Amino acid sequence: MGVITKISLQQKLKDRYNIFIDEKYAFSVDESVLIQFELRKGMELTDEKLAAIFQQDAVRQGMNAAIHFLSIRMRSEKEVRDFLVKKEVTNEAAEEVIRSLYRLSYLDDAQFAEAYANTQMNTSDKGPQLIERELKEKGIADVLIKKVLAPFEFRFQLEKSVKLAEKYRQKYRNESLIIQKQKIEQMLARKGYSWNVIHEALAESHPSENEEEQIEALMYQVEKAHRRYSKFSDGEYRQKMKQALYRKGFSIDDIERALERLQEES
Structure with missing residues (x-):
């Protein structure tokens, strides 16, 4: 219990006031709380009154922070609740803030x-x-x-996933057709498309049938593998090269021809 002896406006926060009790700084409140409780010099504050003031000020601070948070973009109720927790707003005050936000149509x-x-x-x-x-x-x-x-219909999903598949075929053009397919499937799955959509998209997005491009992809992988395994002896070198390239999805016959070509060029 005490008596308000001074009320002063804060220098930095123009909507908050410092409250002094018995000549000593006691707490600060939002302007709306000051008005709501009709705080004034000479007013006696009981413990119950102080508790009510602190509670309402916590709500007001939470409300101000939440409105600013929502002014940036729309948020869900959970996002606002998580934000209030980070701001250390009490559960009781947070519940009142949420109710007020719904009432004022800030939340939906x-x-x-x-x-x-x-x-x-x-x-x-x-x-x-x-x-x-x-x-x-x-x-x-x-x-x-x-x-x-519900509006995200199958055809709409398919159009988007076909475009993605074609885009990523270019990204993976230095891979075998098998690896291209695997990587595109994985990418579309990560993007959130169902296997039905993915399989249809791959069927509509045809891989390149250009033999020269496929040979270039194979030689690209051959040169990468060669840099890794060139330090090994001839027998071990060829074995590691074949294993690496086979795992990359190329056929044994194509790998043999590519190794011969590499040997001729070196």
Whole structure:
């Protein structure tokens, strides 16, 4: 219990006030809390009144921080809750902040999920399974996830995955056709596409039938392997070269011809 002897505006934070009790600094409050509790010089504060003031100020600080957090972009309820934990807002104050945010329409998981899914579908190369995982991580309910991913139809997924497959075929052009296929499958799976979509995409995205390009890919891998195994004796060298290139998806006949070509050029 004590009596307020001075109230002063903080220098750096213009919406907070320092409260002095019995001539000594006691605490600071948000301007809205100052007004709500009609704090003034000469006012006597009981322990119960102080507890109520501290609680409401914690809510106000949490609310201010949450609104700023939400002003950057839309957030899910879980993201805001996690943010308040990091800001060390008490559980009781956080619950009141969340209720207020919903009441003021700052929070709406249904709207957030729809906006997030639409953005990811239309501006990224992510598939529905990856988007679903991300929404789950953000605390979105399964029923909402199912609803917002419904427009992500098979044909739309296929168009996106075919473009990705063609793009990555170029990236992996120095690999054998077998390794190309494996890497594209793995990439599309990581992106969140189902195996049905992946298999259809690979069927529509045809590998290069250019024999010269395939020979170039093989020779590229031969030269890489040669740099690694050239220090070995002839017999061991050929064995390691064949094993390495076979693991890369090339046939034994092609490997034999490539090794002969390498020997002729060296």
